[in-house]
Amino acid sequence: xxxxxxxxxxxxxxxxxxxxxxxxxxxxxxxxxxxxxxxxxxxxxxxxxxxxxxxxxxxxxxxxxxxxxxxxxxxxxxxxxxxxxxxxxxxxxxxxxxxxxxxxxxxxxxxxxxxxxxxxxxxxxxxxxxxxxxxxxxxxxxxxxxxxxxxxxxxxxxxxxxxxxxxxxxxxxxxxxxxxxxxxxxxxxxxxxxxxxxxxxxxxxxxxxxxxxxxxxxxxxxxx
Amino acid sequence: xxxxxxxxxxxxxxxxxxxxxxxxxxxxxxxxxxxxxxxxxxxxxxxxxxxxxxxxxxxxxxxxxxxxxxxxxxxxxxxxxxxxxxxxxxxxxxxxxxxxxxxxxxxxxxxxxxxxxxxxxxxxxxxxxxxxxxxxxxxxxxxxxxxxxxxxxxxxxxxxxxxxxxxxxxxxxxxxxxxxxxxxxxxxxxxxxxxxxxxxxxxxxxxxxxxxxxxxxxxxxxxx
DNA sequence: GTCTATACCCTGATAGAC
DNA sequence: GTCTATCAGGGTATAGAC
Numbered sequence: 009x010x011x012x013x014x015x016x017x018x019x020x021x022x023x024x025x026x027x028x029x030x031x032x033x034x035x036x037x038x039x040x041x042x043x044x045x046x047x048x049x050x051x052x053x054x055x056x057x058x059x060x061x062x063x064x065x066x067x068x069x070x071x072x073x074x075x076x077x078x079x080x081x082x083x084x085x086x087x088x089x090x091x092x093x094x095x096x097x098x099x100x101x102x103x104x105x106x107x108x109x110x111x112x113x114x115x116x117x118x119x120x121x122x123x124x125x126x127x128x129x130x131x132x133x134x135x136x137x138x139x140x141x142x143x144x145x146x147x148x149x150x151x152x153x154x155x156x157x158x159x160x161x162x163x164x165x166x167x168x169x170x171x172x173x174x175x176x177x178x179x180x181x182x183x184x185x186x187x188x189x190x191x192x193x194x195x196x197x198x199x200x201x202x203x204x205x206x207x208x209x210x211x212x213x214x215x216x217x218x219x220x221x222x223x224x225x226x227x228x229x230x231x232x
Numbered sequence: 233x234x235x236x237x238x239x240x241x242x243x244x245x246x247x248x249x250x251x252x253x254x255x256x257x258x259x260x261x262x263x264x265x266x267x268x269x270x271x272x273x274x275x276x277x278x279x280x281x282x283x284x285x286x287x288x289x290x291x292x293x294x295x296x297x298x299x300x301x302x303x304x305x306x307x308x309x310x311x312x313x314x315x316x317x318x319x320x321x322x323x324x325x326x327x328x329x330x331x332x333x334x335x336x337x338x339x340x341x342x343x344x345x346x347x348x349x350x351x352x353x354x355x356x357x358x359x360x361x362x363x364x365x366x367x368x369x370x371x372x373x374x375x376x377x378x379x380x381x382x383x384x385x386x387x388x389x390x391x392x393x394x395x396x397x398x399x400x401x402x403x404x405x406x407x408x409x410x411x412x413x414x415x416x417x418x419x420x421x422x423x424x425x426x427x428x429x430x431x432x433x434x435x436x437x438x439x440x441x442x443x444x445x446x447x448x449x450x451x452x453x454x455x456x
Numbered sequence: 457g458t459c460t461a462t463a464c465c466c467t468g469a470t471a472g473a474c
Numbered sequence: 475g476t477c478t479a480t481c482a483g484g485g486t487a488t489a490g491a492c
Binding site: 034112117123130137138159160166169174178183187201 | 256343347411419
């Protein structure tokens with residue numbers, strides 16, 4: 009288990025990210041992390057004084073991945089801002105399916121679990137959600153005049169984020185994409201209404217294709 | 233701590249519901265539950281063979297409370313179906329504020345945390361989410377022809393549920409109602425567009441008042 | 457149905473050699 | 475920076491008297 013091409017610290021963070029994601033923070037013991045990462049207790053506590061310090065590192069890592077592999081990749085896929093929005097949504101959907109519904113949202117899972125303690129963690133989660141929403145708001149800004157001037161893009165971005173987070177929770181417990189797809193279709197309808205300025209029209213301006221599979225393993229969430 | 237007017241079983245369930253809600257399932261020890269409920273180990277394991285059995289009882293309890301104290305109460309508040317919808321949303325908002333943002337969604341918190349194991353729990357959560365969505369769909373059906381015939385009410389109900397769940401997570405970590413309010417306003421705009429059949433009109437048909445405070449302690453979530 | 461006492465394990469974390 | 479060995483404490487759960 010020892011001679012990998014990654015550093016021990018990196019393996020610990022990635023392994024912890026996945027285990028926290030699958031099982032939650034409290035349910036994941038440091039022993040399991042160490043074992044799966046091929047590290048020993050001495051290494052672990054050399055890098056991370058406490059389990060919570062590891063969690064903070066995991067959150068930083070998740071933030072980078074979301075930034076690069078979700079939003080970054082969505083911008084590569086298409087130039088159309090609305091398609092980019094649903095490319096982001098599509099990444100979550102595909103990840104859900106690819107992992108047989110055992111993984112929900114990396115941020116949402118932890119944010120839902122962590123309580124009143126963990127104030128540093130809470131702050132970081134808040135910032136990560138805010139970054140996500142800002143990125144989404146940027147995509148909405150790109151839609152330009154197709155959105156009514158009265159539209160609160162900040163709030164709309166939060167709606168998209170919230171809907172995705174809530175849908176992931178439900179699709180995970182249902183082990184089905186149905187809730188997620190229902191929510192996605194409603195977001196499409198809503199954005200269709202906003203951009204078409206005609207509530208009875210079908211949301212024709214939107215292609216609802218999922219984003220294509222990534223070519224590189226590094227662009228795949230499974231590489232987390 | 234002994235002589236309450238409730239049964240021991242009941243106190244255990246209610247106490248566990250609150251602690252699971254605040255801290256999560258894994259982070260809440262049975263000792264803490266016993267202590268706060270004023271019960272001893274003998275009593276606890278007399279009623280619940282394992283901690284997971286208690287969790288199942290907690291979920292049943294939460295389901296009843298949501299049914300009665302959220303949807304039931306919302307129907308008492310007003311006759312207008314759209315106002316009822318936002319009365320339901322308003323209950324979550326008020327609860328968030330009343331508890332200083334330490335409590336999110338009783339279902340969402342547990343659903344996000346519980347992983348691949350806990351198959352009974354997963355099934356029950358799935359059913360509870362489905363019940364919630366069906367109740368919401370019933371309210372949407374009540375809106376009648378103000379909603380376009382083409383509207384998928386099942387999907388729309390899921391969107392409302394997802395948006396609320398996601399917004400609660402974000403408001404909890406941000407310790408602010410801002411994300412929740414942003415999401416609520418977007419839901420109002422969307423429903424306004426759907427019911428007005430005119431995307432440029434303000435959603436005038438909707439009064440956005442929060443539901444009034446409940447008179448009886450038993451109608452208050454804090455009595456959970 | 458409730459009490460006290462306790463078994464037994466796994467947890468996060470530490471010590472000190474290498 | 476990594477190893478082995480180990481600690482103290484809390485975790486769930488049990489036993490058996492009352």
